[in-house]
Amino acid sequence: MVRKQYSNYGEVNVTEWEPPPLHAHNDIELWLGADLVHLPIVRSVVATIATRADFDLDAIADLRLAVDEACSTLITRAIPGSKMRCRFTAADDELRFVGTVRSDSDSTPSTKSFGWRVLTTLTDVVDARVSTDGHQGHRVDIELAKRRALLDVPGAGA
Amino acid sequence: MTGFRAEPAKPTSSNEYEHLAHLFDEFAALDPNDPRRAELRDRLVTGHLPLAEHIAQRFSGRGVAKEDLVQVATVGLINAVDRYDPGRGSDFLSFAVPTVMGEVRRHFRDTGWLVRVPRRLKELHLSISAANTELAQRLNRAPTPSEIAAHLGVSQDAVFEGLEAGNAYHSMSLDEVLSGDTENLALGDTLGEEDAALEGVENHEALLPLIRDLPERERKILGLRFVHNMTQTQIAERIGVSQMHVSRLLARTLERLREGLTEQDEGTSSS
Numbered sequence: 167m168v169r170k171q172y173s174n175y176g177e178v179n180v181t182e183w184e185p186p187p188l189h190a191h192n193d194i195e196l197w198l199g200a201d202l203v204h205l206p207i208v209r210s211v212v213a214t215i216a217t218r219a220d221f222d223l224d225a226i227a228d229l230r231l232a233v234d235e236a237c238s239t240l241i242t243r244a245i246p247g248s249k250m251r252c253r254f255t256a257a258d259d260e261l262r263f264v265g266t267v268r269s270d271s272d273s274t275p276s277t278k279s280f281g282w283r284v285l286t287t288l289t290d291v292v293d294a295r296v297s298t299d300g301h302q303g304h305r306v307d308i309e310l311a312k313r314r315a316l317l318d319v320p321g322a323g324a
Numbered sequence: 325m326t327g328f329r330a331e332p333a334k335p336t337s338s339n340e341y342e343h344l345a346h347l348f349d350e351f352a353a354l355d356p357n358d359p360r361r362a363e364l365r366d367r368l369v370t371g372h373l374p375l376a377e378h379i380a381q382r383f384s385g386r387g388v389a390k391e392d393l394v395q396v397a398t399v400g401l402i403n404a405v406d407r408y409d410p411g412r413g414s415d416f417l418s419f420a421v422p423t424v425m426g427e428v429r430r431h432f433r434d435t436g437w438l439v440r441v442p443r444r445l446k447e448l449h450l451s452i453s454a455a456n457t458e459l460a461q462r463l464n465r466a467p468t469p470s471e472i473a474a475h476l477g478v479s480q481d482a483v484f485e486g487l488e489a490g491n492a493y494h495s496m497s498l499d500e501v502l503s504g505d506t507e508n509l510a511l512g513d514t515l516g517e518e519d520a521a522l523e524g525v526e527n528h529e530a531l532l533p534l535i536r537d538l539p540e541r542e543r544k545i546l547g548l549r550f551v552h553n554m555t556q557t558q559i560a561e562r563i564g565v566s567q568m569h570v571s572r573l574l575a576r577t578l579e580r581l582r583e584g585l586t587e588q589d590e591g592t593s594s595s
Contacts, residue, residue: 217487220469220470223456223567227568228556231571278526279525279526279527280528280585283525
């Protein structure tokens with residue numbers, strides 16, 4: 167099976183990817199098998215983070231759909247049996263998501279696809295990068311950011 | 325029926341039950357302990373069974389097994405037979421139809437959750453949904469969880485819990501039953517307009533047939549969100565369903581499109 171020869175990739179990558187250090191207060195990181203069955207978990211995590219950060223309900227729902235879309239794109243490109251890393255950063259003014267997988271292909275996800283249209287409609291910043299860092303395969307990142315809507319909350323200036 | 329007997333065509337209108345009407349008068353007049361009551365009750369329930377089946381049929385295809393629906397509708401029918409009072413003047417059918425439908429709706433309400441969610445959370449979820457709609461109208465945008473908490477006078481944690489409960493909500497459930505009429509959608513925007521807006525998309529040739537296959541309401545919501553760039557709250561107001569329901573429908577639609585596009589990709593790459 168093709169699958170088998172890759173089975174150790176993920177574990178090797180964990181130590182060699184050198185993800186940026188986690189900021190204790192803002193950052194949450196999730197490692198999962200790059201498999202579509204895990205999508206509901208990633209969706210729930212982003213929704214929970216956005217809810218607790220008190221984003222409005224439209225933004226929470228949009229983030230859920232956007233992360234779903236981004237992760238599906240990543241997972242379909244990932245080397246079978248490898249892992250996906252999801253980093254969520256909740257700041258005062260925005261929620262940022264970076265999804266990363268290793269792929270056999272070095273092509274950047276198309277900005278002309280319907281999926282890309284979905285991502286740009288749902289979020290404020292969308293970026294896709296492919297880099298080759300000497301490790302097996304290519305590293306594919308999709309980064310999303312959703313800004314907090316400016317709320318006219320009474321006393322917000324205080 | 326494959327009718328090998330020369331029976332007249334089965335009437336489908338209310339006169340199908342006309343021959344049972346006089347039994348109600350007799351039934352109502354009997355002493356509660358009269359053994360004849362039980363016999364009449366049986367005949368009335370059995371005679372009206374097609375009505376229960378007909379109503380169950382109307383609610384089928386919504387994620388609850390047909391047999392379960394028929395059973396629930398039959399319970400509703402038995403209740404209707406027991407409670408009907410011919411002395412009130414209205415005929416049995418106009419009393420029974422809402423009674424049976426009410427029983428089926430209640431069944432959706434109580435069991436239409438994918439994961440069993442305590443009733444307290446269901447109720448909390450429903451009040452959050454109502455607060456969401458009310459606040460959205462007042463604020464002209466979607467409210468935040470803390471605004472909903474303040475509005476309902478509950479803690480923010482309670483709102484988190486209620487929102488999570490909503491995610492366990494069967495996506496083909498109560499909202500669907502209560503707002504399932506797509507006929508009354510005002511479909512102002514034409515499909516052509518949406519097609520044109522998607523022309524810049526590289527896979528639009530593959531996409532358009534998938535979009536055309538969507539149910540009318542799903543297609544409409546997709547267009548409003550991704551072509552007209554309306555927020556879910558604005559779409560909810562326009563279509564007449566809750567924002568949470570728009571959210572579920574959109575998630576389901578995007579998933580369906582993604583699956584469709586993947587299948588086509590696989591089809592072309594393997595050939």
